[in-house]
Amino acid sequence: MSPPLSMFAQSVGGSTIVGMRRLADALEAEGRTIIDFGIGEPDFEAPPPVRDAAIKAIRDGRGNYIDPRGLIELRESIAAFEADRHGLDVSPDQIVVTPGSYGGLSLITRALLDPDDEVLVIEPGWGPYKAMVMLTGAKVVGVPMGTTQGRFVIDGERLERAVTTKTKAIVVNTPWNPTGRVLLRDELAAVSGVAERHDLWIIADEVYSELVYTNSAHVSMASLDDDVAARTVIATSLSKSFAMTGWRLGYCIAPNELAALLARINQYTSRCATSIVQYAALAAFQESTDYVAAMHEEYAQRRDAIASGLNKIAGVECPLPEGTFYAFPQISEDWGDSKEIAGRLLQEAGVLLTPGSSYGPASRHHLRLSFATSLSKIEEGIVRMQKALPFANE
């Protein structure tokens, strides 16, 4: 028998999305065609200048370790991009380049949390936040959002009530996976108000910042004011904005002392984000604007198509997504838990999507559909769902 494993590590479960994808693989192996609304990943390639820059970096022999904070030219480009796009006034010293925002969030949780600390995780929310908190031995306190006109909205009073003497941080995600919401300034202020009253950190995941379709642009938490910025750490990446998921490049923006600590932990984790990719990322910020605008245009058409198709299905109500590439319709409560509905849609209609219940109990009657897939697949998937739903209650 082997010796015991870490208790914190074992407290973390597997991912619903990965589990469902494996089921879909098995069905595909039997010859079924599956329409995949599950995956949270752009179906575009990285911009051509980024791919060219990566090849050049390899040819130029750039495959060495670099400073754990990240390449200085890249951090300067990031600072300029954040100033231009989100009104942030940050120095390169406040930026730490990481392997994706997964990498950043994992540094952040380890930098901020000790065992038994509590972290408020707003639900419905992206599952890995909970896992990352639990890996540090800290506790997750799920706080459900409220709802207004079928949309999930931040409820400051619920957050306030969830705070205890052990609370250390609040996790906030805008634009929001899975709800497709872009948080309004007032909602961000409700979060920062709680954080200020109880001296908490705000962990702001802004990975979908460039995928906003409404008139109200993405507001970065750190842009609210200097006091909020002093207790906010942002995790973000190039994965969604520049279609670079597998390249694994992200960054954190933090007050100076925390940024230095994040860099120190990075050094003992991955040492540095891949050097070749850091050189390539320079081309993302400096030469890819047109390509990103074209992707955005395509996503906007898809979100209209998916929301209008879903709204034609009796028992399904889908608010128009404001940002991200997720539609998050509510389904009739009579149909039972979304996990069963998602399972049946996969088996009976060959449509892969994610049950709302995997983002917390507040969304057990929702489904998440990624529209990072072609318009023709969206149309085919909607037809399949229209034929299959409603399921008879058994």
Ligand code: PLP
């Ligand atoms: N945050 C959110 C809300 C996400 O949906 C994802 C990926 O799906 C990530 C972070 C992690 O992305 P990456 O590590 O590729 O930046």
